[in-house]
Amino acid sequence: MSRRIAVLISGRGSNLQSIIDAIREGRLDAQIALVLSNRANAPGLERAREAGVEAIFINPRDYADRDAYDRAIVAALRRRQVDLICLAGFMRLVGAPLLEAFPFRILNIHPSLLPAFPGLEAQRQALEYGVRISGATVHFVTSELDGGPIILQAAVSVLPDDTAETLAARILIDEHRIYPEAIEVVLRGAWSIEGRRVKIGNW
Numbered sequence: 497m498s499r500r501i502a503v504l505i506s507g508r509g510s511n512l513q514s515i516i517d518a519i520r521e522g523r524l525d526a527q528i529a530l531v532l533s534n535r536a537n538a539p540g541l542e543r544a545r546e547a548g549v550e551a552i553f554i555n556p557r558d559y560a561d562r563d564a565y566d567r568a569i570v571a572a573l574r575r576r577q578v579d580l581i582c583l584a585g586f587m588r589l590v591g592a593p594l595l596e597a598f599p600f601r602i603l604n605i606h607p608s609l610l611p612a613f614p615g616l617e618a619q620r621q622a623l624e625y626g627v628r629i630s631g632a633t634v635h636f637v638t639s640e641l642d643g644g645p646i647i648l649q650a651a652v653s654v655l656p657d658d659t660a661e662t663l664a665a666r667i668l669i670d671e672h673r674i675y676p677e678a679i680e681v682v683l684r685g686a687w688s689i690e691g692r693r694v695k696i697g698n699w
């Protein structure tokens with residue numbers, strides 16, 4: 497696998513920033529070939545441009561349906577010879593055209609210890625459920641929402657006076673650490689999948 501990656505965003509882009517920083521600091525050996533957003537005003541687009549990275553908005557409203565939109569994304573990624581896609585707060589379901597074009601080449605970061613609390617507002621779900629430990633998960637994207645094989649996780653304690661916001665902020669610190677790490681692991685290529693288990697090196 498070459499080391500040209502794309503980062504797909506919808507908003508703030510703090511995970512995108514952590515990837516940019518990891519590349520700058522030599523912790524991640526990769527090149528961001530494209531940042532793509534489904535929202536015109538995603539602040540992450542500006543972060544990318546500030547870092548000298550090409551950043552584009554592709555408007556879902558310009559396409560008849562989800563498949564057509566996903567095909568447009570595939571075309572944009574192929575044009576830039578991207579071979580690994582990192583979803584970083586990309587608030588859309590990834591459909592078949594994208595999954596089939598990049599099998600086991602799409603990663604996502606989710607703010608819970610999957611398989612607990614998939615979907616939206618994972619930190620609020622964890623808090624309301626009453627778990628004592630939550631965290632962050634980087635996983636391969638499959639057709640199952642937040643359900644693909646797990647690459648790396650980090651555990652974060654839930655504190656008695658946490659709100660969804662304070663818990664989210666602490667989980668985010670670990671997200672920023674493990675996402676670049678997981679991308680480096682996948683790009684290095686010393687992994688395989690057995691059933692649902694991602695084997696990394698001897699582990």
Ligand code: GRF
Nearest residue numbers: 508509510511585605606607
């Ligand atoms: C993160 O919490 C990530 O885990 C989730 O969406 C949020 C995106 O934040 N998928 P940011 O845009 O990277 O700051």
